[in-house]
Amino acid sequence: MPVADKHDKHKSKYTIDRNIPGAFEGETVTRRRAMVVGGQAAGGIAAAAFLLPALGFAIGPIFKSTPHRWETVGPESMFTDTNYVPVVLTLSPGIGEAGKATAYVRRFNPEIDTDPYDQGTPYIAISNRCAHLGCPVRWVDAAERFICPCHGGVYDLLGRRVGGPPVRPLDRFYTRVVAGDVQLGPRFSVNSQLRRFSPRDPGEPLDGIGQYLYPSRPGAQKLSRSEELKLQQSS
């Protein structure tokens, strides 16, 4: 009887036809092969049992949505509709200075804030996080510009880019008035038309294809349309 070629495509699927010692009638997988596959499968399951939870643990924060926080920054008398007042708010509680951020706040001014997306907002609160790479910008009164110390980004009164490398206007915060106090809520990003988007990290453009290349993340969402309407009615 000729020795069966291992690579013979026409060989029988039954072990008994392949002259394997100890083969059973109707057996297609050798016991050795079954043990090898079973052992490897058991090892794979054991490895997955600790690797998958560990991986999920590490990347979990990407998919976790964070609740919106509202923070009182001062009484209404603190702010004017002609100039910005810097306020400090806490973005990540419990880590001291590193979790704080600055916003520039002024009262809504119908002569300046003519863009349709701003209507119905009691206060304009502009984040000091530069839209280039996240350095802290500063409102320079004499120049009437926000200026970034790192790479020379320059923004106008409404936070729109007028010079330097930033790819979109400065981010903003939702505002509301509760019992005479101004409160700042979650952050949102705007494109060059001041249309509102869920907050993006610096360096991520929102005009044209940018809003699709840099998707919003579950951990940082703007208010939904209904929440926004409720906010407008309350103030």
Added chain:
Amino acid sequence: MPKLPKLPAPPMPPAMTPPPPRPGEDTGPKGPVEGAKHAGITVVDWVDERTSLSGGARWLMFRKVPKGTNWFYTLGSATMFAFLSQAVTGVFLAMYYRPDPSGGAYESIRYVTNDVFLGQFVRGMHKWGSSVMVILIFLHMGRTFFFGAYKYPRELNWVIGVVLLILTMTMSFTGYLLPFDQRAYWATIVGVNINGTGPLLGPYLSDFLRGGSEFGATTLSRFYAIHMLLVPGLIAALIGAHLYLVAKLGTTAPPWVKAETRSELRETEV
């Protein structure tokens, strides 16, 4: 300079020479030096008999190297010793460091620098050593490139080397945050945001690095864990693979050394 003839050693005075052994006398170890030597050999033999490690050590250490091997060939070893120095100083810095973003991290670094005995020195070795390691890597890479040592069959070693370079960059980036002063904080903000400018996956990578959408309570400990546990292990394993391939494939001759043809194979003009 011509070699000067060496004078023969003067004979020892008879009182200082040991007497020759008598026949049948014990010729075992004599004196503490001889005894220590025997003990060392016995221990090494005991281990080697059970592990055969000496064969592997001989395979790794006593290799044939091509003619023209020069000081540029030491850059790879220099990089590895820079890494070892980083590993050792890093372990000792970890005994004092606290990854606490609300002031403890900065305070622990301040304590190491100002109060711990030799703390400033060990921290300085780690801080400056990181730059030395990056510079050495690029010199080593340049040597490999300009000597053509990346060509067949050594392409895989080039690839492993590039991965090691990227991992070293990761070490530099994550280590920069740990002192947690203004420079560290803002450099990390900018660095994470540069990561985020990669389309589609960039924003998620930033969230992974920060452990959330904002710089938060776990960002510092995340960077610390990546810096001292995840990446050093990967680097050590890949250095092992890199060295194995160097030992297996051998090193290349410098490009200016021409191969010598054996005289009997040389074509003769008729």
